[in-house]
Amino acid sequence: MGAGKSRVLHRSLRETPPRAVGGDGVWLIAEDGRRILDASGGAALSCLGHQHPRVLEAMSRQASKLAYAHTSFFTSEPAEALAEKLVGHEPGGLAYAYLVSGGSEAVEAGIKLARQYFIEIGQPQRQRFIARRQSYHGNTLGALAAGGNAWRREPYAPLLSAAFSHVTPAFAYHEMRAGESEADFVARLAAQLEAEFQRLGPDNVAAFIAEPVVGATAGCVPAPEGYFRAVRDICDRHGALLILDEVMCGMGRTGTRHAWEQEGIAPDIQAIAKGLGGGYQPIGAMLAGASIVDSIRDGSGAFQHGHTYMAHPIACAAALEVQRVIDDEQLLDRVKDLGRQLERRLTERFGNHRHVGDIRGRGLFQAIELVADRATRVPFDPSLKLNQRIKAIAFEGGLGCYPAGGCVDGRSGDHVLLAPPYIATSDDIDMIVDRLGRAVDAALQSVG
Ligand code: PLP
Numbered sequence: 001m002g003a004g005k006s007r008v009l010h011r012s013l014r015e016t017p018p019r020a021v022g023g024d025g026v027w028l029i030a031e032d033g034r035r036i037l038d039a040s041g042g043a044a045l046s047c048l049g050h051q052h053p054r055v056l057e058a059m060s061r062q063a064s065k066l067a068y069a070h071t072s073f074f075t076s077e078p079a080e081a082l083a084e085k086l087v088g089h090e091p092g093g094l095a096y097a098y099l100v101s102g103g104s105e106a107v108e109a110g111i112k113l114a115r116q117y118f119i120e121i122g123q124p125q126r127q128r129f130i131a132r133r134q135s136y137h138g139n140t141l142g143a144l145a146a147g148g149n150a151w152r153r154e155p156y157a158p159l160l161s162a163a164f165s166h167v168t169p170a171f172a173y174h175e176m177r178a179g180e181s182e183a184d185f186v187a188r189l190a191a192q193l194e195a196e197f198q199r200l201g202p203d204n205v206a207a208f209i210a211e212p213v214v215g216a217t218a219g220c221v222p223a224p225e226g227y228f229r230a231v232r233d234i235c236d237r238h239g240a241l242l243i244l245d246e247v248m249c250g251m252g253r254t255g256t257r258h259a260w261e262q263e264g265i266a267p268d269i270q271a272i273a274k275g276l277g278g279g280y281q282p283i284g285a286m287l288a289g290a291s292i293v294d295s296i297r298d299g300s301g302a303f304q305h306g307h308t309y310m311a312h313p314i315a316c317a318a319a320l321e322v323q324r325v326i327d328d329e330q331l332l333d334r335v336k337d338l339g340r341q342l343e344r345r346l347t348e349r350f351g352n353h354r355h356v357g358d359i360r361g362r363g364l365f366q367a368i369e370l371v372a373d374r375a376t377r378v379p380f381d382p383s384l385k386l387n388q389r390i391k392a393i394a395f396e397g398g399l400g401c402y403p404a405g406g407c408v409d410g411r412s413g414d415h416v417l418l419a420p421p422y423i424a425t426s427d428d429i430d431m432i433v434d435r436l437g438r439a440v441d442a443a444l445q446s447v448g
Contacts, residue, residue, distance in 0.1 A: 023050025039432040040402035044419035045279040062317035078316035092266025095290035099311040103247030103273035104138025106284035110269040120299035126206040132169040136217040170223035182224045190230040202238040212259035215248030219415025220361035228263035241268040251275030255336040255363035278322040281315035331422040339363035345433040370414040379413020387414035394439035
């Protein structure tokens, strides 16, 4: 990999990744001149690809006017305009945006807002949160406690709050029983969630938190029809909040601005990040319903939280322009069309593949799951690190794709996640599937 010693503490302490020196639409350019087709948009961020001129111009315009003003003293034009764009005309009642620097911060803010809300309305006993296994909500300690990814949690388990408990995810490929209908599966999951409320004492639960389409941990897993309506109903009956984490699956990635729009429900609190700023700036947001914010305004008057870089003017200007481009260029329609093509091409290439057990996702958020045995759905031995092999071989072949799973709880194995930029062409989609196909076959050959 890259030459010379690096002082950057990289994800791997053994290898320094190659240097990226340029970007050009769906392509990333390495220092040796190689062009890598960015088929996962990094980790599902790059919705507009790289170096979009309108976003660069918006950032530069804002930087030349005002780069930073602390939010204890000032608000800013781009922060106000971005919040208006995000929640000014929303379906579902989300009315305020708390602008932060990424997904974990957005989730942390959502958890804290839910907690403070219940204190302020005189229900301080609501201290429990229910989440799902095989979920990822971020790497800071509160968000990590919410997440159900066993591998990520394990080293830090003593530091994670016991306020979070985890129920079965709506992961049909692994959790649905033989002979069980989708409706029965949903009913079983709902009964389990209800039982968890009863175990904790329904009046002690502050919120249920879930990703509408599970991303990094399980590989683009949407819930079966009716699941989120059942969950919404249980939360409502017990006076608990519904927090949806759309950090990865949100902001158009699944073909609608929010993935929850396809579920016939709306959350009380939502976390967004990656596609919000498209990778141009570090930005995330926690969106909150009016009644929650109004209760705190009428109570203590302040959300007891904050970060130095919140509502950063350049980050807000970048995100605002990303969202305007998505609207102006009608990219959500494009996500739907290209998403159908991607799904079709993946099915053609992998539908009969003996080691591809499942192809799933929504819009431009699709994954394949690798299995040692299609009949039993048994995963490959995690020590083979099959998804990492696919990633490395794909990279050599000029394709960036995102390895997921492979380390969860022995039930689901290796996934490869695709999340191409919304500006991709139909030819790009074909090239992604061709290159992925070659990488998967070569990686499987390497494990024998
Ligand atoms: N929530 C979900 C669903 C995610 O996929 C991620 C990141 O992958 C996060 C939260 C954390 O976001 P960040 O890495 O920006 O802190």
